[in-house]
Amino acid sequence: MTEASEHGGAAPERAATNPGRDGTAAERAPAAPGRDGAGVRDDGTGGRRNGAGDPRPGAGGPAAPPAPRVRLVDVAREAGLSKTTVSAALNGTGRLSPEIREKARETARRMGYRPNATARQLRAGRARLIGYVVGELADTPWTFLESPYFARLTGATAATALARGYAVVLLPAGSLQSEWAALPLDAVVVADPVADDRIVEDLLAARIPVFSDRSVEGRPGAHWVDVDAADAVGQVLDHVHAQGARRPVLVVPDSTTRFHREVDAAHGAWCAARGLPKLTVRAAEPGNGPVIRAVETALGGRPERPDALLVVAEASPPLVLDAARRHGYDVPGDLLLVCVSEDETAVHTQPPVTTLSLRPDAVAEAGIAHLVAVLEQGLQETGGSLVPVRLDVRASSVRPG
Numbered sequence: 001m002t003e004a005s006e007h008g009g010a011a012p013e014r015a016a017t018n019p020g021r022d023g024t025a026a027e028r029a030p031a032a033p034g035r036d037g038a039g040v041r042d043d044g045t046g047g048r049r050n051g052a053g054d055p056r057p058g059a060g061g062p063a064a065p066p067a068p069r070v071r072l073v074d075v076a077r078e079a080g081l082s083k084t085t086v087s088a089a090l091n092g093t094g095r096l097s098p099e100i101r102e103k104a105r106e107t108a109r110r111m112g113y114r115p116n117a118t119a120r121q122l123r124a125g126r127a128r129l130i131g132y133v134v135g136e137l138a139d140t141p142w143t144f145l146e147s148p149y150f151a152r153l154t155g156a157t158a159a160t161a162l163a164r165g166y167a168v169v170l171l172p173a174g175s176l177q178s179e180w181a182a183l184p185l186d187a188v189v190v191a192d193p194v195a196d197d198r199i200v201e202d203l204l205a206a207r208i209p210v211f212s213d214r215s216v217e218g219r220p221g222a223h224w225v226d227v228d229a230a231d232a233v234g235q236v237l238d239h240v241h242a243q244g245a246r247r248p249v250l251v252v253p254d255s256t257t258r259f260h261r262e263v264d265a266a267h268g269a270w271c272a273a274r275g276l277p278k279l280t281v282r283a284a285e286p287g288n289g290p291v292i293r294a295v296e297t298a299l300g301g302r303p304e305r306p307d308a309l310l311v312v313a314e315a316s317p318p319l320v321l322d323a324a325r326r327h328g329y330d331v332p333g334d335l336l337l338v339c340v341s342e343d344e345t346a347v348h349t350q351p352p353v354t355t356l357s358l359r360p361d362a363v364a365e366a367g368i369a370h371l372v373a374v375l376e377q378g379l380q381e382t383g384g385s386l387v388p389v390r391l392d393v394r395a396s397s398v399r400p401g
Helices: 003-007 072-079 083-091 098-111 117-124 148-163 198-205 229-242 258-274 288-300 317-326 344-348 360-376
Strands: 129-134 167-170 187-191 210-212 222-226 248-253 279-283 308-311 336-340 354-357 384-386 390-392
Touching: 072 083, 072 098, 083 098, 129 148, 148 167, 148 187, 148 360, 187 198, 187 360, 198 210, 210 360, 222 360, 229 248, 229 258, 229 308, 229 336, 229 354, 229 390, 248 258, 248 288, 279 288, 288 308, 288 317, 308 317, 317 336, 317 344, 360 384
Parallel strands: 129 167, 129 187, 187 210, 210 222, 222 384, 248 279, 248 308, 308 336, 336 354
Antiparallel strands: 354 390
């Protein structure tokens, strides 16, 4: 067995020839003239060279060969350990003392040793790449990084996956099959897909495991991690009802994701069960601007003023609080306020804003754990799990006295 197949070492690679625009090898640049018209050459003393063969960047000479890859045997020799011991230390296996394991790892880090990814792929039969796409924002594919929730979910997914030996590849929402079909993806995480999301259909047709929310439940090759939307809405509405609210108004996105559809349905069922009016305003688009306009409509466009506001469409809590004040509300005296948000500014407003957290870190950890069980442990059953939400009650939703 070669060292590359044993543990990621590799022989030094040869430099590739750079093609010219016409597909042939790029021509060498002419020698730079010296004072006598001749190219300045190396005089054998190791000084600078100009002209053909000049190693300086942009001189047009042949590229210097890359530095040889550090091999496992090089690390072992430097650390004064056997190759088997170093391999066990780097893989986290074997019966080694903490001192020996740390010595091997520190030597590998200092020397810049990297396992041979190609050899690992051949052994494992997978590339250890996970696609990641946010289905809800197909028209504006990268704006999800402006959302505290999706930013946390994306970062936690990438960090949790990397800790398990997988790298995350960001795919734009609305991706066509031709754009990702050639990538060696082991699985794809589709966060908050809209109804009848095409990418889910295409991935399942390509026999690529899909990890998403509960909208994919029961489909072969699909797995899910989700939060209980009905329970989340119930917690918030029960809380403001206990504080005396009888006209709660809901601001939700105009979205077809499973979560938002279930939030709207749960709100209607809760109001009907108590004989209260169902007051709902939809934000036409994501983002602070459209959501704050929807908040202002909810607070200012009714003959009877609401006494509680639940903002499910993601917006900055300080901006929501400012909108309430512009419409003459005292929070929490006139209006109880709760935002579904991961934005940490909610703690620093006056009063601090009550938030419902969908716990993206926990969702990511549960999702990656399930993914690894499918890919590495051969878990065949499709299924999923629910992650509990967290209601952080603060002064904005508690009646004075």
